[in-house]
Amino acid sequence: MTGTANFRELLTRNLRTSGIYIAFVAIVALFAILTEGTSLSPANVTNLVLQYSYILILAIGMVMVIIAGHIDLSVGSVVAVTGAVSAVLVIRNDMPWWVGVLAALACGVVIGAWQGFWVAFVGIPAFITTLAGMLMFRGLTLLVLNNVSLSPFPEPYRNIAAGFQNGLLGGNGYDVFTLVVFGIAVVGYAFSAWRTRASRIAYEQTVEAFPLFIAKLVAVAAVVMWFAWQLANARGLPNVLILLAVLVIAYSLVTTRTVFGRHVYAIGGNLSAAMLSGVKVKWINFGVMLNMGVLASVAGIVFSARSNAAQPAAGNMFELDAIAACFIGGAAVTGGVGRVTGAIVGGLIMAVMSNGMQLMGVPQSVQAVVKGLVLLLAVAFDVYNKRRAGAR
Amino acid sequence: MPKHILEMRKITKVFPGVKALSDVELEVIEGEIHGICGENGAGKSTLMKVLSGVYPYGTYEGDIVYDGEVQKFHSIPDSESKGIVIIHQELALIPYLSVAENIFLGNERRGAGGMIDWNLTNHEAAKLLAKVGLDENPTTPVNQLGVGKQQLIEIAKALSKDVRLLILDEPTSALNDDDSEHLLQLLRNLKEEQGITSIMISHKLNEIQEICDRTTIIRDGHTIETIDVAGQAGIQDRIIRGMVGRDLTNRYPTREHVVGEELFRVEDWSVYHPTQPGRIVVDNASFNVRKGEVVGIAGVMGAGRTELAMSLFGRSYGRDITGRMYMHGEEVNVTDVSSAIKHGLAYATEDRKRYGLNLIEDVRRNISAAALFKLAKRGWVDGNKEIKVAEEYRASMNIKTPTVMQTVGNLSGGNQQKVVLSKWIYSDADVLILDEPTRGIDVGAKYEIYTIINRLVAAGKAVIIISSELPELLGTCDRIYTLAFGVVTGEVPVAEATQEKLMTLMTQEKSTKDKEVRA
Numbered sequence: 001m002t003g004t005a006n007f008r009e010l011l012t013r014n015l016r017t018s019g020i021y022i023a024f025v026a027i028v029a030l031f032a033i034l035t036e037g038t039s040l041s042p043a044n045v046t047n048l049v050l051q052y053s054y055i056l057i058l059a060i061g062m063v064m065v066i067i068a069g070h071i072d073l074s075v076g077s078v079v080a081v082t083g084a085v086s087a088v089l090v091i092r093n094d095m096p097w098w099v100g101v102l103a104a105l106a107c108g109v110v111i112g113a114w115q116g117f118w119v120a121f122v123g124i125p126a127f128i129t130t131l132a133g134m135l136m137f138r139g140l141t142l143l144v145l146n147n148v149s150l151s152p153f154p155e156p157y158r159n160i161a162a163g164f165q166n167g168l169l170g171g172n173g174y175d176v177f178t179l180v181v182f183g184i185a186v187v188g189y190a191f192s193a194w195r196t197r198a199s200r201i202a203y204e205q206t207v208e209a210f211p212l213f214i215a216k217l218v219a220v221a222a223v224v225m226w227f228a229w230q231l232a233n234a235r236g237l238p239n240v241l242i243l244l245a246v247l248v249i250a251y252s253l254v255t256t257r258t259v260f261g262r263h264v265y266a267i268g269g270n271l272s273a274a275m276l277s278g279v280k281v282k283w284i285n286f287g288v289m290l291n292m293g294v295l296a297s298v299a300g301i302v303f304s305a306r307s308n309a310a311q312p313a314a315g316n317m318f319e320l321d322a323i324a325a326c327f328i329g330g331a332a333v334t335g336g337v338g339r340v341t342g343a344i345v346g347g348l349i350m351a352v353m354s355n356g357m358q359l360m361g362v363p364q365s366v367q368a369v370v371k372g373l374v375l376l377l378a379v380a381f382d383v384y385n386k387r388r389a390g391a392r
Numbered sequence: 393m394p395k396h397i398l399e400m401r402k403i404t405k406v407f408p409g410v411k412a413l414s415d416v417e418l419e420v421i422e423g424e425i426h427g428i429c430g431e432n433g434a435g436k437s438t439l440m441k442v443l444s445g446v447y448p449y450g451t452y453e454g455d456i457v458y459d460g461e462v463q464k465f466h467s468i469p470d471s472e473s474k475g476i477v478i479i480h481q482e483l484a485l486i487p488y489l490s491v492a493e494n495i496f497l498g499n500e501r502r503g504a505g506g507m508i509d510w511n512l513t514n515h516e517a518a519k520l521l522a523k524v525g526l527d528e529n530p531t532t533p534v535n536q537l538g539v540g541k542q543q544l545i546e547i548a549k550a551l552s553k554d555v556r557l558l559i560l561d562e563p564t565s566a567l568n569d570d571d572s573e574h575l576l577q578l579l580r581n582l583k584e585e586q587g588i589t590s591i592m593i594s595h596k597l598n599e600i601q602e603i604c605d606r607t608t609i610i611r612d613g614h615t616i617e618t619i620d621v622a623g624q625a626g627i628q629d630r631i632i633r634g635m636v637g638r639d640l641t642n643r644y645p646t647r648e649h650v651v652g653e654e655l656f657r658v659e660d661w662s663v664y665h666p667t668q669p670g671r672i673v674v675d676n677a678s679f680n681v682r683k684g685e686v687v688g689i690a691g692v693m694g695a696g697r698t699e700l701a702m703s704l705f706g707r708s709y710g711r712d713i714t715g716r717m718y719m720h721g722e723e724v725n726v727t728d729v730s731s732a733i734k735h736g737l738a739y740a741t742e743d744r745k746r747y748g749l750n751l752i753e754d755v756r757r758n759i760s761a762a763a764l765f766k767l768a769k770r771g772w773v774d775g776n777k778e779i780k781v782a783e784e785y786r787a788s789m790n791i792k793t794p795t796v797m798q799t800v801g802n803l804s805g806g807n808q809q810k811v812v813l814s815k816w817i818y819s820d821a822d823v824l825i826l827d828e829p830t831r832g833i834d835v836g837a838k839y840e841i842y843t844i845i846n847r848l849v850a851a852g853k854a855v856i857i858i859s860s861e862l863p864e865l866l867g868t869c870d871r872i873y874t875l876a877f878g879v880v881t882g883e884v885p886v887a888e889a890t891q892e893k894l895m896t897l898m899t900q901e902k903s904t905k906d907k908e909v910r911a
Contacts, residue, residue, distance in 0.1 A: 203779045206795065257775065259768045266761055269750035276708060276739065276747055277762040277815070278730035336752050 019381065020330055020345050027349055031356030039356050042234035045227065050161065050306060052351035053240040054079065054299040056344055058322035059329075060251045061295035063343035066326050067255070068288045069268040069335030070119065070126035074111075074133030075296040075322055079315030080141040082107045082300030087150040087310030090157060097157035104297045111137065112293020113286075120285035134319070142312050151309030159239060161305035166236025174232040181237060182228035185245075186221045193217060240302060247295075252340045264288060268335030324371070325350055328378040349374070396457075397422040397557060397589050398443075403454035405438055405447060407802075412438045413452070413613045420557070425583055425590045427600040427607030427621065429631050431806075431834030435613040436593050440559050444478040445471040458557075475556030479546045481565060487535035492517035494534055495549045520548040524578055540571025547578065558582070559591045564599060576603045595834075597628040609634035636836045644867030645839065647846040651870060652683030654721065655854040656737075656823040661715030663696075663703040663878075673699045673710060675878040681823065681854040686845060688865035689858045690894050691875035697858045698742055700875070701825045705739035706732035719822070733762060738821030740812050742828035742858070744805075748812045751801035755793055756782035758800050758811050763819040785814035790840060806837025813844055824848065825856045830864065842868055862891045874898045 031039045038044060058075050065072045085107050086100035111133070118129040152158075168177040193213075200207045208216070231237060255261040263284045266274040275281050299318070304310050329346025331338030350371060357367045400418040404411070413435045420426045430436045442452050445465030456463045458474060465471045468478075485494045492514045501516060503509030517530035524544045534542055543563060550558055560579075564572040580603060582588040594600055600607055601621060609616040609631060616634045621627055657680035665671040674696045681687040691697045702709035704717065706729035717724055719735050726732045732739075741747040749758050759782050760767055767774050767781070782796035789810045793803055800811055809829065816824055826845070830838040845855050845868060859865050865872050872889055874882040874897035882897035 199776045203776055203783070257773055258771050259764050259773055260771065262757070262764060262773060265753065265757075266750055269752050270746075272747045273750050273761070276705070276729060276741060278706070278728075278733045279761075280728075280730060332752075336750065 020328070020342060020349075020378075023378075024345050024349050024352075027352055027356075031352060031359075035356060035359045038359050039352070040230070042230040044355070044359070045230040046234040046238060048351055048355050049231075049238055049241050049244075051355065052347065053161070053244055054303045054306070055318060055321045055325065055351070056244055056347045057247060057295055057299040057302065058318060059325040059343040059347045060247055060340055061292040062319075062322040063326045063329070063331055063338045063340055064251070064255065064264055064288050065126070065292050066323070066331045066333075067268045067335060067338045068264045068285060069271070070285070070288070071323065072115075072126060072130045072289070072292050073319050074115065074130040074137055075292065075299070076315040076318035076320075077134045077137035077141065078108065078111055078293060078296035079300040079303055079318055080310075080312070081111070081137045081144065082297040083304030083310045083314055084141045084144040084150075084312075086157075086301060086304060087153070088144055090153060091150045091310075097154055100153075100157060101160075101301055104301050105294065108294040108297025108300070109290065110293075111296070112290035115293065116286035116289035119289050120282045126289070141314070145310060145312055147312060149309050149311045153305060153308050158305050158308055160243075161240050161302045162308075163239045164236040165239065165242070174229070175236040176232075178232040178237040179225075179228050182224055186224050189220065189224075190217050240306075243298075243302070247298075248340060248344055255340055260284065260287065265336060268337070270336070321350060322347075324375045327382075328375060330382065332382075333379075346378075394421045396420065397459065399455075399457040400439070400443065401455045401457065403439065403442055403452055403456075405435075405442055405452040411613060413442070415454070415615075416610065416613065417615045418608055419618065420589060420591060421606070422589055423583060423587050424605040425579060425592060425603055427604035428591060428593045428610065429595075429597070429600060429607055429635055430610035431635050431836055434610045434635070434834075436610055437561060439610070440478055440561060440591070440593065443471070444468055444476060444559065472553050475554055476559070477550040477553055477555040477557070478559040479543075479550060479561065479563065481562045483539070483542050483546060485534045485542055485545060488533055490531045490533055491521070491528060491537075491545055492530035494545060495520060495530075495552050497549075499552060516552070517548070520551050521545075523551060524548045525574070538571075540567050540574065543567060543571070543575060544578070547575075547582075555588060557589045557591065559593075561593045562595065563592065564594065564596060572599070579603060597631055600631065601627055607631065611635060611637055632835060635834070643835070643839065644864075645843045645846055647850065649684075649870060650850075651685045652852065654680050655683050655719070656681050657718040657721075658704065659716045659718075661700065661704070661717075662713070663699060663710035664712040666709065666711050673878050674703060677715075677875070677878075677880045679873050679880060679883070681856055683852050683854055684849045685871070686849055686855045686857060686869045688869035688872035689856060689875055690860075690862060690865055690872055691858075691898055692860065695875045695898065696878040697875055698827055699878075701739055701827055701856075701858060704732075705729065705737060705825065708739075733819050733821070736820065736822035738762070738816035738819055738824045740809075740816055740824065740826045740829060742831060744808055744812050749800050749808060752799060754797045754799055755786070755791065755803070755811055756796040759785055759796075759814045759818055762815050766818070766820075781818060785818065789814050789844065804833075804837075806833040806840070809833055809837070809841060810844075813841070817848070821853070823854045823856065825858070827858045828860070829857060830859075830861075862894055865889075865894070866891070 058079070062072060062075065082104040086104040089095045089103050090097055090100035115126075115129050115133055118124045119126045165177060166175050169180060170176055197207050197213060207213070231241075255264065263274065263279045266277065266279055267281055267284055271281065300315070303314060307314070325347035326338060326343045327333070327346070328349055329339065329342030329344070331343065353371060353374065354367055357370065396419050398418070398420040400416065403413050403416045405413040416435065416439055418439065428436050428439070438447075441447050443456060445467050448466045449464035456465070458476070463471075463474065486497065489497070495517050496513055500508050501513045503512065514530045521528060521530065524547050526541060526544045526548070528537065528541065534545060537545070547558070563575055567575065576599060579590050579592070583590065592600070592604065604621045606618055607621050608618040611634065619627070619630065659678045661674055661677045662672060663674040665673050677700055679687070689697050689700070699709050703713050704726075706726055707713055708729060717726060719737075724735050726735055726737070745751060750761065756778055760778050764773060767778050779796065785791065786793065786796055791803075791810045791814070792807050800808060803811070813829075829845070830841055833841070845857070848855055857865065857868060866886060866889060869886050872884050872886060872894060873880055874884070874894055876898050884893065884897070
């Protein structure tokens with residue numbers, strides 16, 4: 001059945017996914033008005049990326065854990081312990097910066113494998129395994145650091161999170177390289193969207209109407225290039241943004257296009273059916289937890305580099321921000337549903353809100369209340385949506 | 393003219409993309425037992441949900457006239473307060489609570505200060521149990537009672553709400569013959585002694601004929617007709633005609649029997665219970681199936697049929713499994729499900745919702761679920777090819793869905809089963825074990841499933857059907873093995889098989905060894 005879907009149909013059919021983007025735009029606009037444009041200033045946009053990058057990295061791993069029907073409460077502690085290990089090597093023992101990075105990643109692998117072992121092969125619920133992990137890795141952080149903060153990191157290490165690519169192609173107060181990179185990204189996106197649409201048509205599937213398709217591309221391109229312009233006007237392309245972009249693209253592909261990703265959805269959707277379809281459930285679960293450990297260590301490196309220190313209390317409550325990002329981004333509590341891009345947008349919603357409230361000078365206490373309410377309302381919206389769709 | 397207790401007028405209910413009911417009319421006379429017949433997906437359950445307030449007033453079009461007044465039910469308590477009580481197919485009792493607690497759940501008998509008056513509760517529960525003819529202590533936890541008794545407790549619960557119109561959705565589907573008979577007798581008594589009107593949804597036409605006064609036939613969301621049942625001859629054929637919209641002279645499609653060489657053989661297969669040490673579930677079973685052959689496995693529930701199939705399929709059930717398996721004459725060692733699939737074995741479960749399908753995923757991805765490796769190169773799935781494959785199966789298996797992107801949970805039972813079969817056919821299996829392939833699906837879809845089975849064997853596959861419906865096995869198989877208490881008790885070519893003969897073999901205990909001995 002070849003056909004095109006009009007805007008209204010598209011909106012209602014995809015309300016679950018499109019609702020989040022609409023909410024995001026609304027929240028950005030709201031804070032732009034409330035802060036009289038400060039929240040959209042080049043410096044603040046750059047700051048936003050740097051400040052919440054590690055939550056977004058955690059959210060990528062977390063959404064896969066949640067799709068598989070688990071949860072990971074330990075990521076905050078893992079961020080702390082991996083940062084601490086790296087700091088001990090680089091700061092206390094004067095090792096090169098990359099040794100710290102590799103050691104932190106290795107730590108993430110070991111921790112991920114440890115939790116994966118208990119969840120997948122012993123069958124301890126992830127809630128319990130990672131609750132134990134949360135306590136253990138926090139304790140290990142204190143042990144490794146002897147209860148004191150370590151700082152400062154050498155410059156190359158700091159640059160992971162605080163560095164920029166700037167002036168590679170010159171520019172007059174704005175960085176041409178940044179604009180070129182984003183330009184290429186937009187063209188690449190348009191090309192892949194075009195190809196997807198063409199093959200959908202070739203396979204006689206419903207696609208959106210052509211003007212709508214173009215409008216969507218133009219809107220995305222405009223937003224992205226505006227974002228690039230802001231960055232170019234500030235300090236250039238943050239290294240962290242490059243890392244984040246690579247991770248988002250890679251994991252979007254892994255979750256949607258690979259056998260592994262599809263098996264994660266299958267397990268979360270119906271565990272027994274997945275098992276009887278030949279999915280190696282234990283290994284998939286192990287892989288998901290292992291991956292979470294590695295991404296938590298990446299977040300640990302970024303966070304320690306950004307704060308230029310390893311602290312005993314680092315990463316406290318990060319797990320809750322990451323989990324909230326996934327659920328705001330449309331993941332289902334029961335598993336089987338969720339998207340990497342959704343989790344990222346969910347994380348950005350949280351980021352824009354905290355950042356905007358900070359700019360307005362809203363006290364921490366009120367910020368926490370507002371964030372909690374948003375999480376609750378986001379999931380309530382999701383539940384309402386499902387009920388409206390109605391089970392037959 | 394007899395008084396109508398209920399009239400549903402021009403009821404139309406639309407779900408996104410599907411018109412489930414269109415202008416359905418239902419008239420129920422006070423004091424009758426009214427049957428509702430229709431294929432799965434015809435809209436019977438939807439109609440009852442509209443009536444009981446599950447779908448509140450405003451979400452459907454048309455009028456519900458009950459007791460001469462138009463009703464606007466916004467929830468189940470609304471309809472219950474008028475005496476309309478629905479008993480669902482899946483029992484809704486809480487296993488660890490007592491009989492009395494379950495009966496008065498949500499409707500507790502309170503004494504002074506709002507506290508529950510247990511003496512009153514248990515006393516009234518005992519009176520209700522007597523009414524439904526159940527001799528049980530009201531303080532017994534319901535999980536200690538069988539399904540038949542639990543069904544009676546559901547009815548006692550309905551009586552506690554002063555029911556005037558009782559709706560039963562497939563009340564006997566999980567009951568054995570004795571319990572079913574008891575339940576039907578109870579409905580008759582409620583009608584005669586207390587004047588309670590009942591609406592009964594059932595697939596068992598002999599039950600409809602036995603106890604209903606009239607029945608309404610629904611097909612594809614439309615009322616076909618309402619007919620008198622009591623004392624009418626040949627009524628079952630007329631109902632079937634109405635349900636499927638054509639004459640079903642032949643319930644089983646014919647096929648040419650071309651049986652080739654042996655494809656699959658099992659020898660001395662024994663399986664122990666996974667949690668109860670020493671309890672043998674399958675005892676030295678041996679059987680084979682040849683190319684182009686349909687082999688049946690007949691056994692009552694609990695005979696070990698599903699356990700046998702699942703243990704063969706990658707050791708998905710049981711422990712201490714011993715025995716040998718041959719594919720194409722060569723012994724194979726199948727240790728997990730993926731190696732079973734690679735060796736060309738497929739198993740479609742009896743419970744497709746729990747074990748067969750990912751209900752929140754779409755048709756396309758359910759079809760590819762067992763053979764994703766065929767669509768993948770170095771771990772990357774070819775999404776376009778996947779759509780193409782799904783479209784091919786939608787056409788060849790006649791899966792009724794607007795698009796292959798439709799969520800499987802929204803399909804009817806028969807179409808879900810076709811998705812399950814598509815999934816296993818796409819896995820390139822040579823031997824397909826189909827466990828209750830037509831359970832819970834309607835007559836028309838059953839015929840389609842049998843046709844698919846015929847097509848499979850014509851293409852040189854081998855099919856093993858596990859079923860508790862003997863007519864189905866007799867209509868589709870070349871040979872039938874009988875299984876009783878985990879032991880293969882007989883092997884009968886279909887030409888020599890009769891229901892009586894099979895039933896005898898299925899119930900005989902052939903003790904090959906002492907079952908208490910631990911292997």
